[in-house]
Amino acid sequence: MTSHATSAEQNMMVPDLTFEPGMKVFNMKLGMWVFLLSEVMFFTSLIGSYVILRFAHPDHFPEPGVVLNVPLTAFNTFFLICSSVTMVKAFAAIQKGDQQKFKLWLLGTILIGAAFVGIQAYEYSLLVAEHFGPSAAGYAPVGRGMEEGGPIVGGPLYGATFYTMTGFHGAHVSIGVLCLIFVLIQAMRGKYTAADHRGVEVIGLYWHFVDLVWIVLFTIVYLI
């Protein structure tokens, strides 16, 4: 085990062979999988509540695009999907030991992720200006491009569920960006090699998961 833990040449991407065979992955990756299962349950509770409330009160939920800016968010969605691609590129680069490309792709992922959060914040500011707020008292949208003072579309459950679901997703992206920045700093210090880039793989798993959640959210919140 000693040689295993200290040797730099040892491939760290396989599980510790001194133990009884468990899952065929290293601990951190297994830990991330397990953690992501709990994330699935967390988003299930939010999305499940949304589905139940929407079925119980369809009048609270206007047609797609009436209140929400679908084109803007569709662009943002495309953006986030791109960041999954750049993450894959970064991972592929470090697998080959190409430090330069690895850091560039990583930086690209960070920038796109940060831009996604920025666009989401901008979207929120537009929506709030259109009286589409999370609280029941702050809910009075009349629909995009309609005259002020017209009839309010939908009901407060729309605002509450929209901000809760997209807000917590945005928080997950933000945490992902912070983690990626941490990984980039570590990369600058030369921490990752072709033989040991566990941190990159693990944060990559998280990043892809967050993207996947967004595709689900975008579909059910904006499109359906």
Next chain:
Amino acid sequence: MATHAATAEGHATGAGHDEHHKLSFIRTYIFSTDHKMIAKQFLLASLLFLLIGGILAGLVRWQLGFPGQPIPFIGSMFSDTTAPGGIILPEFYNSLVTMHATFMIFFAIMPLLVGVWGNFLIPLQIGAPDMAFPRLNTASFWISVPAGILMLASFFVEGGAAGAGWTSYAPLSANPEYSGVHMGQVLWLVSLIILGFSSLTGAVNYITTIINMRAPGMTWFRMPLPTWSLFVTSWLLLLAIPILTGGLIMLLFDQTIGTGFFNPATDGEPLLWQHIFWYFGHPEVYILILPAMGLVSEVISNRARKPIFGYHAMVLAIISIAFLGWVVWGHHMFQSGMNPLLGTSFMISTIIIAVPSAIKVFNWLGTLWKGDIHFDVPMLHALAFVAMFIIGGLSGIFMASAPVDIPIHDTYFIVAHIHYVLFGGSLFGIFAGITFWFPKMFGRMMSPKLGKIHFWVTIFAYNAVFFPMHNLGLRNHMRRIYDPNSYEYLQPLQGLNTFISIAAFILIAGQMIFAFSFFYSMFFGEKAEQNPWKSNTLEWTAAGHPPGHGNFPGGTPHVYRGPYEYSSPESNEDFLPQGVPPEPVRRGAVPREPGFLPTGD
């Protein structure tokens, strides 16, 4: 984290060099990454919360046993908004009831089972040098500290602590207009959200450790039952806690920023909260009992000097309880107004979950049969667990039958049931665990004399408190009412209520014997031998009380057989540890690779 896991592994072999890098006081006792120290931190913190929860229960019982009378001795310490002149106000009573349950469930029983034994036993029993993520483990404990502080602080904010019951049914909990509590409820919610992170990080750690870090030969079906039950419990935590967190967040938004998830005034759905709460809450019930079942199985098999009866059946029962636990939540809501057809399906799934519990009881009895039973203190507690769990399990059948649940729902019958499971079950299991593993944790034996006094006081007082609560429930005594005497038909029950309260004070006082014995034995107890209970599992073969950093100085141990080989004909003694090689190897024959060894079980 990766480097850290590697460091922990490095320690395993470097334990001989310990004196070269003595850790500072802070790294050893405060921000330790050693799973055994973290277990002790959880133990001390949760015993403190157990005491606080007990005191709150005492205040509740004072009001019920002696309604409207000033609390003796400490009555003058209360503020005018809680108990002016020592007389408990109704709003304070609601807070007491709520916070007693909250502290006991989330801050005492859960960490006492999962935090303490998950940390202490898992790496030691599977032969790992530490947890998979030691630093995450440190974080798990320290995240729970602010949660506890916030929960305690809520007693001192304006409006007092949360008073909507530990179930916090909306809209009472969602709107301060209805309960008179705003800040207290917000702190309650924030505290539980934070605590959820603690449980979650713990669960990720336990699951990863058990899957990936078992010693060679420690196959799934050679794992000791405490580890098995903690493994299954960790899955329940992992999947149930985030559900609650989602619900708590929505309730927090209702309470603070005015969303209307559970507020019917804006078309929100109060029943949605109940579904979320109990979807978490029923797995939670098993989180609170499964680890205790594991501890008790270990103690019974050891002290009866006999293999556990039906090891595989025990494991399968734990797993099937964990699966069924997800489809029974609606039985908490039979009278809630949900669709009666749903009630029928929940009734059937609920009643089926009684079966694995029954299997476990019969297997414990089977273990005792033809055994060689030693009545040490841990065994007394373990046997009390079985005897009391039978009562708690059987009383559950009444409310599982939806029509019979109608009259007894929300009465003291339910209070009796939950305490037979949570106190009679979980807490006796915890006492069995603490008294059994105390020597491994602190290097000294707990006083058997004090232990026996504590046990007998507890078992008698406990039954005097909770058994008559069944009868109160059958006389239609509602739970959570401040003054039962306001109902004429409950007035004749005052004598019984007073009896219960006096027994409760004896029960609480009796726990001081345990507290004294715990701290006294820690410093002055008889020094423990390496393996005082002549146990088979790996933790007793690791040298030291507790073992040093890395647990197994000679390197990862090898495992040759199942954990309960007591009185095996293979050995001259009445036990055969998991790590002792079989005969040919012991005689100095060519050591074989672990993978080629006979499985033994």
Next chain:
Amino acid sequence: MENWSWMLDESASSVGPQIDRLYYIILVITGIVFVATEVTLLYFLFKYRHREGHKAEYIHGNTKAEIIWTAIPALIVLAIALMSRGLWAEIKDPANVPADAMRVMLEAKQFEWNLTYPGPDGELRTGDDFTVRNRLDIPLDRPTVLEMTSVDVIHSFFVPDFRLKQDIVPGMAMQMWFQPTRAGVFPIGCAELCGIGHTRMRGTLTVHSPADYQAWVNEQVQGAASAAEPAAPAPATQAQ
């Protein structure tokens, strides 16, 4: 000592005896299991207590025993579930609400029960309805349906002698029916923690003979008429 009893008080509604019967069946079954398991436990503890020179038998289990003690409890609990199913549907299934029942509206709020009765015309939501606080008066000869709503938090309408309990969730229209079997006065309680005044949210249920019920209705209608100008319904004061 009657406080320590495991017997139920005599019920006063049509479903009461059936619920009680089911309760006693479960009581007997669980009682037998309780005595059998606890006695076995104590017997084993005595019989197999440690004695010098004695060694436990090396037994790992017995598949036949496992199957038996899985199957038998499974059959017993399934039987209990099946027995419960029909009765549950009879009590709670909306399809089983008697058509000829008298309908009364119940509005729960912190911390009182407001009951609105059909006036002499026997129809709810007409001009001659009258409202009474904290008392439910019903005739013996016909079933009653409560149409229940809550204006604030969840309350639970509990009539112990009728074996009746139903949570009232704000925002939902709940229904509950019952058929009294004897005249008398019975307590009503709130069984769901509903706030500071939860403990005093109580009322009385009075079952009248048909003639007495008519007399009571007339009295209420006249009372309401004479008290119409001053303020709220006068009978409220009779409540407690």
